[in-house]
Amino acid sequence: xxxxxxxxxxxxxxxxxxxxxxxxxxxxxxxxxxxxxxxxxxxxxxxxxxxxxxxxxxxxxxxxxxxxxxxxxxxxxxxxxxxxxxxxxxxxxxxxxxxxxxxxxxxxxxxxxxxxxxxxxxxxxxxxxxxxxxxxxxxxxxxxxxxxxxxxxxxxxxxxxxxxxxxxxxxxxxxxxxxxxxxxxxxxxxxxxxxxxxxxxxxxxxxxxxxxxxxxxxxxxxxxxxxxxxxxxxxxxxxxxxxxxxxxxxxxxxxxxxxxxxxxxxxxxxxxxxxxxxxxxxxxxxxxxxxxxxxxxxxxxxxxxxxxxxxxxxxxxxxxxxxxxxxxxxxxxxxxxxxxxxxxxxxxxxxxxxxxxxxxxxxxxxxxxxxxxxxxxxxxxxxxxxxxxxxxxxxxxxxx
Amino acid sequence: xxxxxxxxxxxxxxxxxxxxxxxxxxxxxxxxxxxxxxxxxxxxxxxxxxxxxxxxxxxxxxxxxxxxxxxxxxxxxxxxxxxxxxxxxxxxxxxxxxxxxxxxxxxxxxxxxxxxxxxxxxxxxxxxxxxxxxxxxxxxxxxxxxxxxxxxxxxxxxxxxxxxxxxxxxxxxxxxxxxxxxxxxxxxxxxxxxxxxxxxxxxxxxxxxxxxxxxxxxxxxxxxxxxxxxxxxxxxxxxxxxxxxxxxxxxxxxxxxxxxxxxxxxxxxxxxxxxxxxxxxxxxxxxxxxxxxxxxxxxxxxxxxxxxxxxxxxxxxxxxxxxxxxxxxxxxxxxxxxxxxxxxxxxxxxx
Numbered sequence: 044x045x046x047x048x049x050x051x052x053x054x055x056x057x058x059x060x061x062x063x064x065x066x067x068x069x070x071x072x073x074x075x076x077x078x079x080x081x082x083x084x085x086x087x088x089x090x091x092x093x094x095x096x097x098x099x100x101x102x103x104x105x106x107x108x109x110x111x112x113x114x115x116x117x118x119x120x121x122x123x124x125x126x127x128x129x130x131x132x133x134x135x136x137x138x139x140x141x142x143x144x145x146x147x148x149x150x151x152x153x154x155x156x157x158x159x160x161x162x163x164x165x166x167x168x169x170x171x172x173x174x175x176x177x178x179x180x181x182x183x184x185x186x187x188x189x190x191x192x193x194x195x196x197x198x199x200x201x202x203x204x205x206x207x208x209x210x211x212x213x214x215x216x217x218x219x220x221x222x223x224x225x226x227x228x229x230x231x232x233x234x235x236x237x238x239x240x241x242x243x244x245x246x247x248x249x250x251x252x253x254x255x256x257x258x259x260x261x262x263x264x265x266x267x268x269x270x271x272x273x274x275x276x277x278x279x280x281x282x283x284x285x286x287x288x289x290x291x292x293x294x295x296x297x298x299x300x301x302x303x304x305x306x307x308x309x310x311x312x313x314x315x316x317x318x319x320x321x322x323x324x325x326x327x328x329x330x331x332x333x334x335x336x337x338x339x340x341x342x343x344x345x346x347x348x349x350x351x352x353x354x355x356x357x358x359x360x361x362x363x364x365x366x367x368x369x370x371x372x373x374x375x376x377x378x379x380x381x382x383x384x385x386x387x388x389x390x391x392x393x394x395x396x397x398x399x400x401x402x403x404x405x406x407x408x409x410x411x412x413x414x415x416x417x418x419x420x421x422x423x424x425x426x427x428x429x430x431x432x433x434x435x436x437x438x439x440x441x442x443x
Numbered sequence: 444x445x446x447x448x449x450x451x452x453x454x455x456x457x458x459x460x461x462x463x464x465x466x467x468x469x470x471x472x473x474x475x476x477x478x479x480x481x482x483x484x485x486x487x488x489x490x491x492x493x494x495x496x497x498x499x500x501x502x503x504x505x506x507x508x509x510x511x512x513x514x515x516x517x518x519x520x521x522x523x524x525x526x527x528x529x530x531x532x533x534x535x536x537x538x539x540x541x542x543x544x545x546x547x548x549x550x551x552x553x554x555x556x557x558x559x560x561x562x563x564x565x566x567x568x569x570x571x572x573x574x575x576x577x578x579x580x581x582x583x584x585x586x587x588x589x590x591x592x593x594x595x596x597x598x599x600x601x602x603x604x605x606x607x608x609x610x611x612x613x614x615x616x617x618x619x620x621x622x623x624x625x626x627x628x629x630x631x632x633x634x635x636x637x638x639x640x641x642x643x644x645x646x647x648x649x650x651x652x653x654x655x656x657x658x659x660x661x662x663x664x665x666x667x668x669x670x671x672x673x674x675x676x677x678x679x680x681x682x683x684x685x686x687x688x689x690x691x692x693x694x695x696x697x698x699x700x701x702x703x704x705x706x707x708x709x710x711x712x713x714x715x716x717x718x719x720x721x722x723x724x725x726x727x728x729x730x731x732x733x734x735x736x737x738x739x740x741x742x743x744x745x746x747x748x749x750x751x752x753x754x755x756x757x758x759x760x761x762x763x764x765x766x767x768x769x770x771x772x773x774x775x776x777x778x779x780x781x782x783x784x785x786x787x788x789x790x791x792x793x794x
Binding site: 101102103104105116117118119120128129193197200201204219220298299300301303310311388389390391393397400401403404405406407409 | 644
C-alpha cells in the first residue's frame with residue numbers, strides 16, 4: 044500500500060508541469076489568446092465610448108440624464124399612475140414602463156390559458172375540435188404580428204361612434220372610443236379590501252403548504268377550500284366593511300364628445316392585447332402539444348389501467364410530466380410577447396418605446412433614450428427569465 | 444405613396460446612434476471641428492446632395508406616380524443642388540419621420556433637412572443643429588368633421604384628439620389645453636397614414652397639426668368638404684431648412700438661396716425670363732444677384748451665376764408656392780412678400 048501511494052500514477056492530482064515560455068505549451072497558448080481577446084473587446088468598447096463622446100461634443104449635442112427632471116409636456120392617453128403634461132420626463136417614462144407591463148403581464152396570462160386550451164384541443168379525439176385548433180395555429184403563426192395588430196385595430200375602429208354606441212348591458216358601452224364599464228367610486232375602503240385580498244392570497248398559500256406537509260406525515264386528507272374561502276373572500280369583505288363600506292359606483296354617461304366616468308379599455312390597448320395574446324397562443328399551443336406528446340404512451344395507459352378518468356389522467360399524470368418539456372420554450376414565448384409589445388408604436392398604444400421615442404425626439408438625446416429602452420427591456424426580460432428558471436428547477440425531475 | 448420600411452423611425456434612430464458611436468463618416472465627424480474641410484466641399488466631392496424630406500406630405504414632399512419627388516420642400520433641395528452643381532437633379536432624397544429626422548442630420552446621413560421643421564430655441568441649441576431661415580410661416584390648427592358642427596377650438600372640451608408624436612405639435616396642444624382649461628384624450632400614432640386613417644375612421648373628434656399640413660391632409664381625403672379646418676391658430680410654427688451646427692459656409696448658402704428665391708419674386712425675375720433678365724436688365728441689384736457683377740457667388744463658394752441656375756430650375760418663391768401649395772388650398776397669407784399687407788417674406792439685400 045505504501046508503495047502504491049508513492050506511485051505518482053495513483054495520485055489524484057496530476058503532477059505540476061513547469062510553465063515553458065513556448066508557443067507549444069497549451070496553457071501559455073490559452074492565456075495569450077484570452078488576454079488578446081479580452082484586450083480587443085475592452086479596446087473596442089473604449090474606442091466606441093470615446094468616439095461617441097468626442098462626436099457628441101464636436102456637434103454640441105446635449106448629453107446626460109438631466110432632462111429626466113424637466114417638464115415633459117407630452118399628452119398620454121392611458122396612465123396607471125397620476126400624470127399630467129406638467130409632470131417630468133421621468134414620470135412620463137414610468138407611465139410608459141407601467142403601460143408595457145400592463146399589456147405584457149395580462150397578455151402572458153391570457154396567452155398561456157388560450158394556448159394551453161388550443162394545444163390540448165388539437166390532440167382531442169373530437170375531429171372538428173382538433174381541426175379547428177390546427178387551422179387556428181397554422182393561420183395565426185403564418186401572418187406577421189404587425190399585420191394582425193393593424194387588422195384588430197382597424198376592426199375596433201369600425202365600431203359605431205359614441206352617440207350610436209352598442210349597449211349590451213346597462214352601463215356598458217362599446218364604441219370606437221373603446222369599452223366603457225361602470226367602475227367603483229374608489230375610496231380608502233376599496234384600497235383596504237384590495238390589501239386584505241393580497242394578504243389573503245399569501246395566507247392561503249402558506250396554509251395550503253402547511254396542510255400538505257401534515258398530510259404527507261399522517262396521510263389524512265385535509266380540505267383547504269374552507270379556510271381559503273375565508274382568506275380570499277371573508278378577509279377583504281371585513282376590511283371593506285371596516286373601511287366604511289363604500290358602495291358608490293361611477294356610471295359612464297355620454298357628455299359632449301364622449302363618455303365620461305367609469306373605466307375605459309381603449310381600442311389601442313385592446314387591439315394590442317388581442318393581437319399579442321392570439322399570436323403568442325398559437326406558438327404556446329404547439330409547445331403544449333409537443334410537451335404532452337413527449338410523455339410516453341405508457342404513462343397514459345398505466346393511469347387509465349388504475350381507473351382514473353381521462354381528465355384526471357391529463358391533470359395529475361401527464362401535464363406535470365409535460366411541464367418539464369414545456370417550461371423552457373415557454374420562457375422564450377413570454378420574452379417574445381413582452382418584446383413584441385413594442386409594436387404598440389404602430390397602433391398608438393403609448394408603451395415605453397413610444398414614450399421614450401417621443402422623449403428622445405423632444406430632447407434630441409437619442410443615445411440616452413435608446414439606453415433607457417434597452418435597460419427597461421433587459422430588466423423585464425431578465426426578471427421573466429429568472430422567475431421561469433426558478434420555476435423550471437422546481438418542477439424538474441428529481442433524480443436519485 | 445412610397446412605402447416606407449416598417450418601423451423605419453426606430454431603425455433610423457438606432458442606426459444614427461450607431462453611426463454617431465462608430466463615427467462611420469469620418470469626414471463629417473471631423474469637419475465641424477476643423478472648420479476647414481466643409482460640408483459643401485464634401486457634397487461637391489460626392490457629386491450629389493443628400494436631402495432629408497418628409498415621408499409623404501402632399502404639397503411639401505411626396506413622390507409622384509413616376510417616383511419623382513415633388514413639393515415645396517423638395518424644390519429647396521433642388522435649388523441648393525442647382526446652386527452647387529447647376530443640375531437640380533443631383534439630389535438623393537431620404538424620407539425621414541418626425542422622430543428620425545434630427546438624428547439623421549446629426550449623424551451625417553443627410554446634408555440638410557427640409558421637412559416642415561419648426562424653429563425653436565431648444566432645437567437650435569441642444570440638438571447641435573442650425574436653422575437657416577424661415578421659408579414658410581405656419582401655425583397649428585385643428586381639423587374636425589364638418590358633421591360635428593364644431594365652430595371653434597374651445598368647443599373641443601372632452602374631445603379625443605389625434606396628434607403625431609415627437610413634434611412641437613403635441614407640446615403646443617398640451618400647452619393650449621392647459622392655458623384654456625380644455626380636457627382632451629390624446630391618440631398618439633407615429634405614422635402619418637395610420638394617424639389620418641384613425642381620424643377618418645372616427646377614432647378621434649379632431650386632428651391637429653400645422654395648418655398647412657391640415658390643408659394637405661384635407662385635400663387628399665375622398666371628400667374634402669366633409670372636413671373643416673377651425674379658424675383658431677394656437678401656435679407660431681416658423682418652418683425652415685436646417686443643417687448641422689458648425690459649418691457656417693453651407694448654412695450661408697442655404698440662407699442666401701432662400702433670400703434669392705424671395706428677392707427674385709420681389710424683382711420680378713421668373714423661371715421664364717431669368718436668362719433674358721440676366722442679359723438685359725440694367726438694375727444694379729439684379730446684375731449683382733444674377734452674377735454679372737460683384738462676385739457674390741464666389742463669396743458663397745459656388746459659381747457666380749448660381750441664382751440664374753437656381754431660378755432656371757425652380758422659379759422664384761412665388762412660383763414654387765403657386766405650383767405646390769395653392770393647388771391644395773393654402774393661401775399666401777403671412778407668406779406673401781413684405782411689400783403686400785400682412786406679408787412677412789423679406790429678403791436681405793444682395794450686396
